[in-house]
Amino acid sequence: MRVAIVTESFPPEVNGVAHSVLRTAEHLVRRGHQPLVITPAPARGSSSPEHTFGPGAADLPVVRIPSVPLPGYPQVRLALPSSRLGAALAAHRPDLVHLASPFILGARGIAQATRLGLPSVAVYQTDLAGYAQAYRIGGGLGAAAAWQRIRTIHRAATRTLAPSTPAAQDLTAHGVPRVHLWPRGVDSLRFHPRHRDQALRRALAPGGEVLVGYVGRLAPEKRVDLLAGVAALPGVRLVVIGDGPSAGALRELLPGAVFLGRRTGAELARCYASFDLFVHTGPLETFCQTIQEAMASGVAVVGPAAGGPLDLIGHRRTGLLVAPRDQRAVTEAVAELAADPQRRAAYGQAGRGDVTARTWEAMGDLLLRHYAEAVAEHHGTPVRYDAAPPAPAQPVEELPAPVAPVEHPAPVEEQAV
Known part of the structure; x- marks a missing residue:
C-alpha cells in the first residue's frame, strides 16, 4: 500500500500524536x-532528523508545510495554507x-x-473540545465549535479510529459515524x-523518599x-518530567518537586522504572500513553477516572482511579500507596x-x-487481508456501556469505578 499520513504533529516535536505517527x-x-x-514544519532552528528503519531501509519521506506557532503555546505548530499538501498527495499517489488527530492540516x-x-x-487522538474549555476559547461556544469541526472532518472519512472505549463513545454521542477502536501500542x-x-x-x-513521577506536557489541560x-507529603519526592507553557508557574507551585525537563529514549525508560509510583492528572x-509506559515499567499508577485511563487502569488491581480534577483525591491515593510498598509492587506486576x-x-x-477494510468499504469490494490481526475491528455499537466517571469527591476506599 501507498499511504499518505497527514498529521498535525511529528518529530522533533515530543507528544502522543508525533510518537504514534512515527511508530x-x-x-x-x-x-x-x-x-x-x-x-x-517545526520552529526555525529545530532539528528535523531523517528517519530510517534499519539497514538498507530508505529514509522516510516527510513533506513539511510552512507553519506558525499557536499563540500562547509555541510548542504547537499550525500549518499555513499551502499548495505543498495537494502536490505531495498527487506525487505520492496514495491508496x-x-x-x-485532524483539525487544521x-x-x-x-x-x-x-x-x-x-x-x-x-x-x-486529542480532546479538542476539552482543550477549548481548558483554555477558555470562546467560552462554551469554543467547545461547541470544536465538536462541529470534529464532526465535519470525521463524517467525511471512510472510518474513524478511537484509541479507547470512552473516546469512541464520546465521538458517537456527538454524531460521528463509523467509529472503531484502535488502541496504542507500547x-x-x-x-x-x-x-x-x-x-x-x-x-x-x-x-530514601518514595519516588512519585509525572511524565507529560506541562500545560493547563494536564492539571x-x-x-x-503530593509534593507536600512527608517521605515523598515528586519528580516531574516534561516541558511546556506552564513550567515556570509549576516550579513555583511545587517547590519541593524535582523538575527534570524533557527526557526521551533510554533515559526516560530509566526514570520510569526508577519510580515507586506514577501519577497522571x-x-x-483520550488514551494516556504515559500511564501505559509506566505500567510496562512495572510501576503502580494513579490516574483520573475519565477518558483513556478508564481502559488502562484496573482499579485496585494495577493502580487507583480517582475523581477527576480533585486535588484531595489525588493526594490521598498517592499517600495510601506510598505507605504500602507491597501493594505498589503487586499493582506494578499486574500492570x-x-x-x-x-x-x-x-x-x-x-x-x-482497518486500512484494508476502509479501502474495501470505499470501493464496495470484499475485504482481502492476509495478515491475521490481534483482534477484529470492533464497531462502537458493540462496545460495552461507558463507565461513569466519579463526579463527586470521595475517599479512595469508597470510589466504585
Whole structure:
C-alpha cells in the first residue's frame, strides 16, 4: 500500500500524536508498505532528523508545510495554507490517506482525499473540545465549535479510529459515524522494570523518599497543579518530567518537586522504572500513553477516572482511579500507596502483565486491517487481508456501556469505578 499520513504533529516535536505517527510509519515500512508523512514544519532552528528503519531501509519521506506557532503555546505548530499538501498527495499517489488527530492540516487533508476520491482513516487522538474549555476559547461556544469541526472532518472519512472505549463513545454521542477502536501500542522491552537505577534513585531521593513521577506536557489541560498536595507529603519526592507553557508557574507551585525537563529514549525508560509510583492528572486524555509506559515499567499508577485511563487502569488491581480534577483525591491515593510498598509492587506486576501483549507490532497489524477494510468499504469490494490481526475491528455499537466517571469527591476506599 501507498499511504499518505497527514498529521498535525511529528518529530522533533515530543507528544502522543508525533510518537504514534512515527511508530505507525515504522510498522508500515517493516510490512513492506510505502508511507509518506505530511506535517507542519517545526520552529526555525529545530532539528528535523531523517528517519530510517534499519539497514538498507530508505529514509522516510516527510513533506513539511510552512507553519506558525499557536499563540500562547509555541510548542504547537499550525500549518499555513499551502499548495505543498495537494502536490505531495498527487506525487505520492496514495491508496489511502491516514489523518492523524485532524483539525487544521487534517481538515485540508480530508478535503483533498475527497476531491481525489481516496479512502481515508481519521484517527481521533486529542480532546479538542476539552482543550477549548481548558483554555477558555470562546467560552462554551469554543467547545461547541470544536465538536462541529470534529464532526465535519470525521463524517467525511471512510472510518474513524478511537484509541479507547470512552473516546469512541464520546465521538458517537456527538454524531460521528463509523467509529472503531484502535488502541496504542507500547514498547515493553524499552519500558521494563530491569531499567530501575539505584544510583538515579539516590540522586533524586537522597533521604530514601518514595519516588512519585509525572511524565507529560506541562500545560493547563494536564492539571499538574493538582500535584501540589503530593509534593507536600512527608517521605515523598515528586519528580516531574516534561516541558511546556506552564513550567515556570509549576516550579513555583511545587517547590519541593524535582523538575527534570524533557527526557526521551533510554533515559526516560530509566526514570520510569526508577519510580515507586506514577501519577497522571490530566482529565482530557483520550488514551494516556504515559500511564501505559509506566505500567510496562512495572510501576503502580494513579490516574483520573475519565477518558483513556478508564481502559488502562484496573482499579485496585494495577493502580487507583480517582475523581477527576480533585486535588484531595489525588493526594490521598498517592499517600495510601506510598505507605504500602507491597501493594505498589503487586499493582506494578499486574500492570506489566496487562500491557506486554500490546506491542506496536500487534497494534500496527490491527491498523493495517482497518486500512484494508476502509479501502474495501470505499470501493464496495470484499475485504482481502492476509495478515491475521490481534483482534477484529470492533464497531462502537458493540462496545460495552461507558463507565461513569466519579463526579463527586470521595475517599479512595469508597470510589466504585
